[in-house]
Amino acid sequence: MADGCGRPEGLMTTATPTTYAPPAPTTPSRPLGVAILAVLVGIYGFLIIVAGALLVAGASAPALFGAPSSIAGLGGLTFGVIVLVIGLIILGLAVGLWHLRMWALVLTILFLLFELATYGLAGRFVSLGFIIALLLFIYLLAVHRHFD
Numbered sequence: 494m495a496d497g498c499g500r501p502e503g504l505m506t507t508a509t510p511t512t513y514a515p516p517a518p519t520t521p522s523r524p525l526g527v528a529i530l531a532v533l534v535g536i537y538g539f540l541i542i543v544a545g546a547l548l549v550a551g552a553s554a555p556a557l558f559g560a561p562s563s564i565a566g567l568g569g570l571t572f573g574v575i576v577l578v579i580g581l582i583i584l585g586l587a588v589g590l591w592h593l594r595m596w597a598l599v600l601t602i603l604f605l606l607f608e609l610a611t612y613g614l615a616g617r618f619v620s621l622g623f624i625i626a627l628l629l630f631i632y633l634l635a636v637h638r639h640f641d
Contacts, residue, residue: 523593524636530629534601535587541580548573598633598640605630 552569586604589597605626612623 522639523591524639526632527590527593527636527639530632531587531590534590535584538580538582538584538587541583542577543580545573545575545577545580548576593640595640598637602630602633605633 549570550573552567552573586597586601590601608626609623609630612618612620612626617623
C-alpha cells in the first residue's frame with residue numbers, strides 16, 4: 494500500500510543534509526579610469542606593434558627582392574624587432590591593468606617614471622607628454638588599492 498504521499502509503506506525518507514556553500518568570491522571593482530587607461534594602453538601597444546611590423550617589413554624588403562643586405566638593413570631589422578617586442582610588452586601591460594594585476598601596476602608606474610625622467614632630462618617639464626605622464630602616475634598611485 495501507499496501512504497498519503499504516494500510512497501510505498503515501510504519506506505522511510507531521510508532529509509538530505511544541507512551543506513554550507515561559501516559565498517562566491519567577489520571580483521574587485523574596476524575603476525572606470527583604470528578601464529579607460531587599460532583600453533588606451535592596449536590601443537597604444539597595438540599601434541607600436543604595427544609600427545614594429547612595418548619597420549621589420551621595410552628592413553626585410555631589400556632581401557625579398559634579392560638586393561644585397563647592408564648594415565643599415567640589419568640595423569633596421571633589429572630596431573624593428575625591438576619595437577615589436579616593446580609593443581607586445583605594452584599590450585601585456587594593458588591586459589594586466591584590465592585584470593587589475595599588481596605586476597601590471599608596478600610595471601606601468603615604472604614605465605611612467607621612465608617617461609617622466611626622459612622628459613625631465615630633456616628639460617621639457619611643461620610639455621603635454623610630461624603632464625599626461627604625471628597625471629597618469631598620480632592616478633595609478635591613487636587607485637593602487639584596487640589591484641591585487
